[in-house]
Amino acid sequence: MAFVEAGLDRPRWFARWAKEHLRVLLFSLGKIARAPLAAGLTALVIGIALALPAGLFVGVRNLSTIGYSWQESLQLSLFLKDSVSAERGLALAREIGAEKGVARTNYISREQSLAEFRQLSGFGEALDLLQDNPLPAVIAVTPERQQTQAAVEALVERLSQQPEVELAKLDQQWLERLYAILAIAERAVSIVALLLGLAVMVIIGNTIRLDIEARREEIEVMKLIGAPGSFVRRPFLYSGFWFGLGGGVLAWMLVGVGTSMLDAPSAELAALYGSDYRIASLSFVDGLSLIASGIVLGWAGAFVTVTRRLAQIEPK
Amino acid sequence: MTDLIHFDHVSYRYPGGNDVLADVSFAVAQGEMCYITGPSGAGKTTLLRLIASLCRASRGQLLVMGQNLSALKSRQVPAFRQRIGMVFQNFNLLYDRTVFDNVALPLVIRGYAYDDIGRRVRAALDSVGLLGKEKVLPLTLSGGEQQRVGIARAIVTKPALILADEPTGNLDPEMALDVMRGFKRFNDAGVTVLIATHAIDLIEALPHRIIHLEHGHITDKRPTAASRLKEVVADGVR
Numbered sequence: 001m002a003f004v005e006a007g008l009d010r011p012r013w014f015a016r017w018a019k020e021h022l023r024v025l026l027f028s029l030g031k032i033a034r035a036p037l038a039a040g041l042t043a044l045v046i047g048i049a050l051a052l053p054a055g056l057f058v059g060v061r062n063l064s065t066i067g068y069s070w071q072e073s074l075q076l077s078l079f080l081k082d083s084v085s086a087e088r089g090l091a092l093a094r095e096i097g098a099e100k101g102v103a104r105t106n107y108i109s110r111e112q113s114l115a116e117f118r119q120l121s122g123f124g125e126a127l128d129l130l131q132d133n134p135l136p137a138v139i140a141v142t143p144e145r146q147q148t149q150a151a152v153e154a155l156v157e158r159l160s161q162q163p164e165v166e167l168a169k170l171d172q173q174w175l176e177r178l179y180a181i182l183a184i185a186e187r188a189v190s191i192v193a194l195l196l197g198l199a200v201m202v203i204i205g206n207t208i209r210l211d212i213e214a215r216r217e218e219i220e221v222m223k224l225i226g227a228p229g230s231f232v233r234r235p236f237l238y239s240g241f242w243f244g245l246g247g248g249v250l251a252w253m254l255v256g257v258g259t260s261m262l263d264a265p266s267a268e269l270a271a272l273y274g275s276d277y278r279i280a281s282l283s284f285v286d287g288l289s290l291i292a293s294g295i296v297l298g299w300a301g302a303f304v305t306v307t308r309r310l311a312q313i314e315p316k
Numbered sequence: 317m318t319d320l321i322h323f324d325h326v327s328y329r330y331p332g333g334n335d336v337l338a339d340v341s342f343a344v345a346q347g348e349m350c351y352i353t354g355p356s357g358a359g360k361t362t363l364l365r366l367i368a369s370l371c372r373a374s375r376g377q378l379l380v381m382g383q384n385l386s387a388l389k390s391r392q393v394p395a396f397r398q399r400i401g402m403v404f405q406n407f408n409l410l411y412d413r414t415v416f417d418n419v420a421l422p423l424v425i426r427g428y429a430y431d432d433i434g435r436r437v438r439a440a441l442d443s444v445g446l447l448g449k450e451k452v453l454p455l456t457l458s459g460g461e462q463q464r465v466g467i468a469r470a471i472v473t474k475p476a477l478i479l480a481d482e483p484t485g486n487l488d489p490e491m492a493l494d495v496m497r498g499f500k501r502f503n504d505a506g507v508t509v510l511i512a513t514h515a516i517d518l519i520e521a522l523p524h525r526i527i528h529l530e531h532g533h534i535t536d537k538r539p540t541a542a543s544r545l546k547e548v549v550a551d552g553v554r
Contacts, residue, residue: 010426010427010428011427011428011429015429016427017427019427019429019430020424020427023424218410218412220408221408221409221410222421222425223394224370224397224402224404224408225397225398225402225421225422225425225469226394226395226396226397226398226399226400226422226425227394227421227425228391228394228395228425229391229394231394231425314370315370
C-alpha cells in the first residue's frame with residue numbers, strides 16, 4: 001500500500017498511545033470545566049448513590065468490630081464451691097491453664113471478688129450490712145482464640161464436671177445472634193451496593209448519551225475523515241472516568257462527614273456501656289477502593305452506552 | 317497498476333429501494349482530475365461515497381488505491397478513509413474548535429507528534445491562503461474561507477486522492493473559481509482529484525475529463541449550462 005506520508009515520523013505506538021490518552025484526559029477535563037455545575041450535579045448524584053452502600057458498609061463494619069472486641073474478652077467463669085480453699089483454687093487454676101484449648105486462667109479469690117465488686121458496683125455500703133462474704137471464688141478461663149463453638153462448649157462441659165466447680169458459665173448466645181443479624185445486614189449491603197452500582201452505570205450512561213446526541217454532527221465528521229471507533233469513543237470514556245472519580249471522592253467525603261457527625265453521640269452511647277469505643281470511618285484503603293469502584297462503574301457505564309450509540313451514528 | 321480508481325460493473329441499490337447506480341464501469345488514472353456531473357439524484361454523491369467506503373456496492377467490483385473495497389473489513393474502513401482527503405458542500409467543520417484544531421484533526425487521529433502536526437497544519441493553511449487565521453473559530457469566517465479550511469483539512473495528510481462533493485455549491489462565483497483553482501494546484505502536484513459538481517461555468521473555465529451520470533448510468537451526454545438550458549426549453553416551446 002503505497003501511501004503518501006512524506007516528511008512525517010509516526011512516533012512509536014506507546015508514545016502515541018500515551019500522548020493520545022493525555023490529550024483526551026485534558027480535553028475531557030476541559031469540557032467538564034466549561035460546564036462545572038452540570039458535571040458537579042452528575043458527580044453528586046453518583047456520589048450519593050455510592051455513599052449509601054458505603055455508609056451501610058461502615059455501619060455493619062462498626063457493629064461487627066464491637067462484637068469482635070467483646071469476643072476477644074470471651075471468658076468462661078468457673079464459680080468454685082465455698083469449701084474449696086484458696087490454695088486448692090490457685091492450683092486448680094494452674095491445672096486448667098495447662099489444659100488444651102485454654103489460653104489463660106486467672107484465679108480470683110473471694111476477697112478479691114468482694115473488693116472488686118465493692119469498687120465497681122457502687123453497692124459497697126450494702127455489702128457492709130452482710131455478715132459473710134456472699135461472693136464465690138472464681139477462676140476466669142480465657143479459651144484459646146479461633147476455636148469452634150463446639151470446642152468451646154465441650155470445654156465448658158468438661159470443666160463443669162470438676163468436683164471443685166459449682167457452676168461453669170459461658171454467655172455467648174447474644175454474640176451468635178448478633179453475628180447472624182450482621183450476616184443478614186452484610187448480605188443486604190451487598191444487594192444495595194449491586195443495585196446502586198447499576199444505578200450509577202445508568203446515570204452515567206444517560207449523561208453520556210445526552211452528550212453523544214449533542215455532539216452527533218461532530219462524531220459524524222470524525223467518522224467521515226477516518227477516525228476509528230476507539231478514537232471517537234475515548235473522550236466519552238474519559239467523561240465517564242471523571243464522573244466516576246468525582247462521584248467516588250464525593251462519596252468518600254459524604255461517608256466521612258456522616259461518621260464524624262455520628263462520632264460524638266455514638267461515643268456517648270459507648271460510654272454508657274463503659275466502653276471507650278469510637279466509631280470508625282472508612283479506612284484509607286477502603287476509601288481508595290470506593291473511588292476505584294466509582295471509576296470502574298463510570299468507565300463501564302460510559303463504555304456500554306458509547307459502544308451501543310456510536311454504532312448507530314454513521315456519516316450520511 | 318496505474319488506475320487509482322477502478323469501477324467494474326458496479327451497482328448500488330438503497331436497501332429495499334431503486335438502483336442509484338446501475339452497472340457503472342470506469343477507471344481514473346493516478347494523477348488525473350475528473351468532474352462528476354449529472355442532474356440531482358443521478359448518483360454523483362453515491363459514487364463518491366462508494367469510493368470512500370461510506371457505503372458498499374450491491375454488485376460489481378470496486379478497486380481504490382489497490383484496495384478491493386468489497387474485501388475491506390469494517391474495522392479496516394477508518395484506516396482506509398484516512399488515506400483519502402474529503403471535501404464537502406456544507407464544509408463539515410467542527411464549529412467549537414479553532415481553524416487549527418479542525419485542520420489538525422486528521423493528524424491527531426493518526427497520532428503524530430505535536431511539533432510535526434503544527435508544521436503540517438501551518439503548511440496546509442498556507443497553501444489555501446489562511447495562515448493568519450489559525451486561532452479563529454470557523455463561524456467567524458466567510459463561506460469561501462470555511463471551505464478552504466475544509467480543503468486544508470483534506471490535504472493536511474497529503475493524500476493521494478481527494479474527493480470533493482459539490483465543494484463550490486455554497487460559494488459565490490469568485491470564491492468558487494478560487495477553490496477550483498486550488499484543486500487544480502493540488503492536481504498539478506500529483507494528487508488525483510474527483511469533483512462532483514453542477515458548476516458548468518467552472519468546468520468550462522478549468523476543463524478536465526467529465527464523467528456524466530444520468531439515472532445511475534454513465535452517458536456520453538454533457539451537462540448543460542443554465543443559460544443555454546433556457547434556449548433549449550424556448551426552442552422546444554417554439
